[in-house]
Amino acid sequence: MPTIKIAYLYEDLMNTYGDAGDVKIICYFLKQRGFDSQVVNVSLEAEFNAFDYDFIFFGGGQDLEQTVVAQDVQRHRQTIADYIEANRPMLCICGGYQFLGSYYKTSGGQTIQCLDILPLHTIFNPQKRMIGDTHYTTQYGEVRAFENHSGQTFFDSAQLQPFGQMISGYGNNPHDGVEGLQYKQTIGSYSHGPLLKNVNVAQALVDQIINNFQTHRLAQK
Ligand code: GLN
Numbered sequence: 001m002p003t004i005k006i007a008y009l010y011e012d013l014m015n016t017y018g019d020a021g022d023v024k025i026i027c028y029f030l031k032q033r034g035f036d037s038q039v040v041n042v043s044l045e046a047e048f049n050a051f052d053y054d055f056i057f058f059g060g061g062q063d064l065e066q067t068v069v070a071q072d073v074q075r076h077r078q079t080i081a082d083y084i085e086a087n088r089p090m091l092c093i094c095g096g097y098q099f100l101g102s103y104y105k106t107s108g109g110q111t112i113q114c115l116d117i118l119p120l121h122t123i124f125n126p127q128k129r130m131i132g133d134t135h136y137t138t139q140y141g142e143v144r145a146f147e148n149h150s151g152q153t154f155f156d157s158a159q160l161q162p163f164g165q166m167i168s169g170y171g172n173n174p175h176d177g178v179e180g181l182q183y184k185q186t187i188g189s190y191s192h193g194p195l196l197k198n199v200n201v202a203q204a205l206v207d208q209i210i211n212n213f214q215t216h217r218l219a220q221k
Contacts, residue, residue: 019059021194050083058096097188134169145191
């Protein structure tokens, strides 16, 4: 069986509320489609070239873990930015999603420097921790999930598209009525649960991963 390579960024640090389940679900559906998968934990001090992989996953984390990751991840900014721009598939949840933007101001008053790849930023708001079930529509159909974050994410460009339109719950923040971000084949989302228990989204992502593998990696061989 051909092997799909998956990079799980900081798997040991960024994995709140079962986000690793997203990767397990991807591997399960890949197997059904006749593909093996190899998941590599790209953690502190590891070498990383995004283009060695067919899919990148970046899960959620507590503020403390995000502070640790922030000090390491800048080394990979360019390769991640190029990978995203090249229309390769990536899924970022909660803290991982926040990392795509310019910064995250935490409840501790600290500013975590993020990757500044996409025009968005995240700010803690003491009035509201956004916790509970979410329900929203996406281009792949409806999604039901769970959110738990203190950071409120705002887009800094009108061009940026959200991943979903809220039916209930908060999503990016209590004001905009939208959830996450979709840019090329990169999805950012506040949804834990994990998100990909919504098999409509999982199947769409697996299609993208297989197409990407066939176009880019098989062509190299
Ligand atoms: N620590 C971030 C926040 O509270 C992200 C939380 C998460 O990834 N679950 O907003």
